[in-house]
Amino acid sequence: MSSFSVTEPSNRTKWFAGTLVILYAVITMIPLVWIALTGFKSPSDAIAYPPKYVIGSDSEAGFKPTLEGYVNLFTTRTRQTQEFLDANPPENWADEIVRQYDMVIVGPSKFGERFLNSVIIGFGSTFLSVFLGTLAAYAFSRFKIPLADDLLFFILSTRMMPPIAVAIPIFLMYRQLGLSDTHLGMILLYTGVNISLAVWLLKSFIDGIPTEYEEAALIDGYTRFQAFYKVVLPQAATGIASTAIFCLIFAWNEYAFAVLLTTANAQTAPPFIPTIIGVGGLDWPAIAAGVTIFLLPVMIFTILLRKHLLRGITFGAVRK
């Protein structure tokens, strides 16, 4: 986007506009900065009045950073008697942090497991949707398929439907097939939701690749699949990457299906994070730590693929 639609604004306008834009950027950033900071506070600092927001300073608004929130997030702890504590010295730095509350670490919490589930289901379904989506998009782009446009639009529109309208039939179907609360079940479900967007986006990318290269490859004796694999795929790499991020964002953040169709074995992180509230009172630093860790993968991808983000979330309607 190098061109600007307004011709040469005056300096005063520019300053005024700039200030407002920066102000809104600050409003956008504050909540996350606050959460990231809270992850490194002790529970008492986290809910201190007045709020503390300077790292490491001794002033009234300062707090000493600690990994307590992270330790609490990943472990389950139990209170112990003074004799027990004296008899068993702390085993590691994490245990030492917990000791100041007369507690010992008894095992890992469910967060690690749930986060791993998120990774397996999120990346698994992303891979599957992009894999199937690329094949279908290539087919829709290069071959004449009857009613292709109507079919594609119709399929895309299913993504906008409220998912709960299909929740019970899927729930019953999954119980019959033994897919409820399994990784495979969730991967298939998210793939089903994502594939419509994946095909829609990828088709618009593949449409932009000239057909001459493939035709040349076919004449040279490549099979159709070889031509697709060796010629089209490398050129569609950007499109595939940005499609992947949208599939990932959806599968990573999805909540309703995760909470309805999974209970223990395959539950992802989103249903777990709010339940941290219930463990030992309001453990805000642990929640903040959980949110921070949960956000990192999506944040990193968002920054890496910022240029292509718009095309995906607008279902390809805007291509700049």
Add this chain to the structure above:
Amino acid sequence: MAIADDAQSPSAVQRERTQRPNRLFKNMTAKIASIPMVATALVIFVGCTVWTIVHSFTNSRLLPRLEFVGFEQYERLWETRRWLVSIENLAIYGVCSLILSFVIGFTLAALLDRKIRGEAVFRTIFLYPFALSFIVTGLVWQWILNPQFGIQSVVQRWGWESFAFDPLNNADIVIYGILIAGIWQGSGFIMVLMLAGLRGIDEDIWKASRVDGIPVWKTYVVVIIPMMRPVFITALVIITSGIIKVYDLVVAQTSGGPGIASEVPAKYVIEKMFQSQNLAQGFAASTMMLLSVLIVLIPWAYLEFGGKKRG
């Protein structure tokens, strides 16, 4: 697809060039490749949706049964106070968040269109809340709106002692607390969309309006916004279909409380289906939601795609 091709591998190209296969066989690979997607869409979405609609006319409770009772579930639905509260909340949330996020989004886009330095950075910053989970947004704003350690305490600390802002514990305004979080998440997205729309407008139009001496704001309202109709419609459809589905945000921020003050339709459906064992009632409510999405989608489909074919 790979298997199909490998089997006929060496002669495939020649055959493609020399023979003319029959119509059905012609794009076989293409058809095979597109089957998974078409099948999922048809089976999962259409099949299950029809199933849900059919069962909304029954008296299923714990298990789905096909004992039809006509529109009884719908009559009961519209007599339930909780549903009416949900609809009212959705209406307030929907209208306010549409208006506010469009106003904020468009204003920001117009501001950013003034050759601001570091525009790419700002665009990324504004857009990233859209990539966040509603659960995260809900929790973050539950924290920020908490009277003990959120905005209220900060402002009081700055010297405005009587400042009171505690929407999440006040049944009358709780939906506006949720609204703030929703707008925070959504308006950056509209901003980026609008900016792309503004950039798509020919620079000559600005020059012409300058020559004619039309003030900038008037150019926006009279010329630019009508020209950006497709962008507005796309944004409207995406945002509205998201609004109708709103669920996680409420669960994470208030769990529908205080009382039933911040209930939303999606939450009503899920509770009827999975907690109060009243399946048919949940089906009826979700059919109403489906209907409202269709009302938004169909005009869009017509404008975006019907128009394109003719033109």
